[in-house]
Ligand SMILES: Nc1ncnc2c1ncn2[C@@H]1O[C@H](COP(=O)(O)OP(=O)(O)O)[C@@H](O)[C@H]1O
């Protein structure tokens with residue numbers, strides 16, 4: 001790979017070239033930034049298609065782990081191995097890594113750079129919610145239902161592969177345009193870890209990465225139990241229920257157009273100078289997440305939706321809905337029913353929903369469903385519970401500060 005001035009641009013623009021000279025991008029075309037990497041819009045010179053280029057900030061141990069992990073996990077989650085972008089016929093729930101840096105054919109740094117070539121998405125959920133808040137334009141019921149379906153489908157797929165993501169949050173959910181509502185996909189697969197055969201696994205805090213405002217209460221409790229400075233060496237049981245919580249927070253934020261727990265986190269961190277108070281509040285099962293007023297407001301939007309959100313955001317993880325419960329929930333019934341009917345009338349199913357359809361067919365539930373369409377449904381009035389989400393495409397602190405370990409290794 002060589003970095004050099006872009007032939008069509010000024011000297012400040014740069015071109016990244018693979019050994020085959022296939023992919024190019026300009027540094028000025030940045031799509032987003034996270035803790036580990038910057039993402040740019042680029043182009044596949046072979047196919048002419050636009051792509052996203054994720055360039056890791058360094059080639060250290062953590063970045064290398066993330067780079068390899070995302071490739072492997074991406075293949076698993078998308079149910080196929082490294083397809084070329086132009087051959088892609090379906091749109092999954094997880095971003096596809098279509099190419100990556102390699103050294104003599106082995107995935108790894110290429111002349112000092114680690115990068116993934118990804119299918120190109122549009123704005124992240126974080127950006128979409130910020131824009132909707134600014135424009136006072138709430139998501140319609142159909143848009144909300146569609147997003148919620150995608151979020152819990154992601155959790156279902158992860159669980160079906162015994163994986164836990166632990167960092168599901170709006171900046172890691174990106175919209176991919178398609179006819180009708182956009183397809184939401186999880187883009188950051190760097191730190192996905194196994195949940196183990198028994199649906200839970202003991203790992204160490206030092207091996208996982210997550211964002212305080214989106215972590216499950218049981219993770220906060222485990223962190224606190226470890227004591228100051230000890231979390232990195234503390235064993236913690238990882239379960240799919242943790243992803244359900246994070247997906248539930250994203251689902252709730254899309255309804256209320258507010259970054260609820262982020263604001264709480266920032267406030268408590270400013271007051272106390274540490275994460276401790278926020279984690280204590282989050283982990284305490286006796287401290288309600290929802291006031292009765294909030295639940296009432298959610299009910300006025302849709303009673304079924306309110307029940308689903310409350311069921312996923314139960315601090316007691318033993319009482320939390322699981323992914324299957326979520327997909328079979330009355331609120332999502334219009335989608336699950338449509339999928340079931342499509343599945344029974346056709347065998348040409350889209351890859352990312354195959355497992356969901358299988359599950360739905362097995363259930364053979366004949367309960368009638370509420371019909372809805374994107375056009376005839378009322379627009380949800382945003383509930384102003386808190387400050388708006390930040391209009392930002394990067395993941396700099398504090399709202400998305402990660403507890404990133406120095407090792408970031410799976411077990
Ligand atoms: N395939 C993509 N298409 C469009 N934007 C993307 C894509 N992947 C990532 N982004 C943007 O880049 C940001 C950082 O990417 P991410 O993979 O989350 O990096 P990190 O691992 O450093 O957190 C995301 O929040 C999103 O805004």
Ligand SMILES: [Mg+2]
Pocket residue numbers: 034035171172188395
């Ligand atoms: Mg990210």
